[in-house]
Amino acid sequence: MSLFNVFDVSGSAMRAQSVRLNTTASNLSNANSVSSSVEQTYRSRQPVFAAQMSRAESNLEGASSVGVEVKGIVESNKPLNIEYNPNHPMADEKGYIYKPNVNVMEEMANMISASRAYQTNIQIADNAKKMLSRTLQIGQGR
Template sequence: MTFDAIGIASTGMTLHRKWLDSVSDNLSNINTVKATTDDAFQARYVVAQEGEGTSGVYVQGAAFGSAEGRLVHEPDHPLADADGYVRYPDIDLASQMGQLIMAQRGYQASAAVVDRAKESYQAALQIGRN
């Protein structure tokens, strides 16, 4: 039972780590400018999948945001088109920060489960020695 808890919690830690990677990638590219003839940076989102029975949770894949992005009028930008527009990704900073907090808390919760399960296992070993 203790090893099941550690295994399940470790799948949660892996999922949340990948979610954190995705959010950090989105945040680092929030100001990536492209010419209007190019696709904008596409935000990345982790798609989670429940495992069978009590096997935990897994990354099923990734979903991507719109390549259309948003047009911003910056006529002095070197990538601006004839009308003065450039393309930015359509990434909402507030939403990404909320996701960052949720992913961090999920990772911390899964890590706490691993710690508690390890402590329980060590206590059981101590009882067995006495």
């Protein structure tokens, strides 16, 4: 794999982790929202990642430098949190309020994992840059 491919692969990973962080932020910001119907209730979302296989198939070096792409964002099918609270202003005619199916602890772990993966890919790109710089310095006779 060429050192230049490292930038493409780590860049695709950083874009994917950025989507993951944004999705996690959306989940956390809506974790305590309330609605009066199942249809209007926020549902936890997760990004779906896949290898960039179309790029790998066209790559002359084979699959040694395959990045990642975001295929989409899916909503969780876990049940919503339903609470009987007839005094709440958002309660439906039966006295129920509906809360998102967001698990704050899972989202915090997801946020830490995405943040560390992003940082790791920054370090990979930085190390590749340093290696290229050192290679150029060899050519200068230093």
